[in-house]
Amino acid sequence: MSTAVVIEAPGEHRLIEHEPVRPGAGEALVRVHAVGICGSDREVYQGNRPDGYVRYPLTPGHEWSGTVEAVGAGVPESIVGRKVVGEGFRNCQVCDRCHAGETTLCTAGYEETGFTQPGAMATTLTLPARLLHVLPDDADLTAAALLEPAACIAAAALKANALPGERVAVVGTGTLGMFAIQFLKANSPAELLVVGTRPDRAALSRDFGATDFRTRDQELPDDFDVVIETAGSASAARPPPPPRRRGGPPGRARGPPPRPPRGDPTDLVVRQLEVHTVFGAPPAAWAHTVRVFGAGLLSPLPLVTHELPLAEFPQAIELVGSGDPKVGKVLLKP
Secondary structure (H helix, E strand, O other), X not given: OOEEEEEEEOOEEEEEEOOOOOXXXXXXXXXXXXXXXXXXXXXXXXXXXXXXXXXXXXXXXXXXXXXXXXXXXXXXXXXXXXXXXXXXXXXXOOOHHHHOOOHHHOOOOOXXXXXXEOOOOEOEEEEEHHHEEEOOOOOOXXXXXXXXXXXXXXXXXXXXXXXXXXXEEEEOOOHHHHHHHHHHHOOOXXXXXXXXXXXXXXXXXXXXXXXXXXXXXXXXXXXXXXXXXOXXXXXHHOOOOOOOOOOOOOEEOOOOOOOOOOOOHHHHHHHOOOOEOOOOOOHHHHHHHHHHHHOOOOOOHHHEEEEEEHHHHHHHHHHHOOOOOOOOEEEEEX
């Protein structure tokens, strides 16, 4: 039987029979292979998502991979049977931000798969075909389910514009931090420092390309050209280590923060620092991520520690929030 998870209200969910939605004009029907769970899904379930960024009742799931089963009018039949991932933001395509490629800032308002529109914690997902990114035929769909968080980090890496030979650092050792290491490593940095609270991530960080790993209580070197902060906490908003080279461009990658970042604006001015933030991933970041993944330069699978059936959604949510260092990326398999 086809099934779907529905969160009726914060803390209330049920597994229902799922009827695939026939794709209309410009749409595609995708059979979901795997869907990832991140902190924002836990926020949706607990009711901690900021106002305006969730709409109940809701089928969650914004990190997913699958195979196209059918398409509506105006969509090339050639993508039927192809492996795909898809952007989440349902942008209007006509405002100035959309025309500039900044679709996550669409002025028509916030609409996103898995938050205000039905998500992928179901057997199938129907969405605008223009949001799809086709993968190579030999792509591993389990690994590809992690390309959404990878695309968010790609957006940060593209904004940071780290150049070969520069000294770069990543703050945070979760899924986003591990992807940040891989994107920065591809730019041939002179040094790549990782700062985190989990010493157990040191070996994996080095496997992905880090040249040094330190915890926050250790002495940290300075004079970095680029810092990407992925921890997503208020305390991490004061980035350790600070990019002490004057003119350095730190980057941040996260969703809506728990509270405004704190920092000394005088310090930013005197050092003439550039601070960029990222909210989701625009099309350019998605395209970059899919190219890098297809070229074999991203390794998502080592981050996956649990694969569960859709019926075990509550257990998956508990795993994500457990704080257990043995829990990495948790996937549901519809």
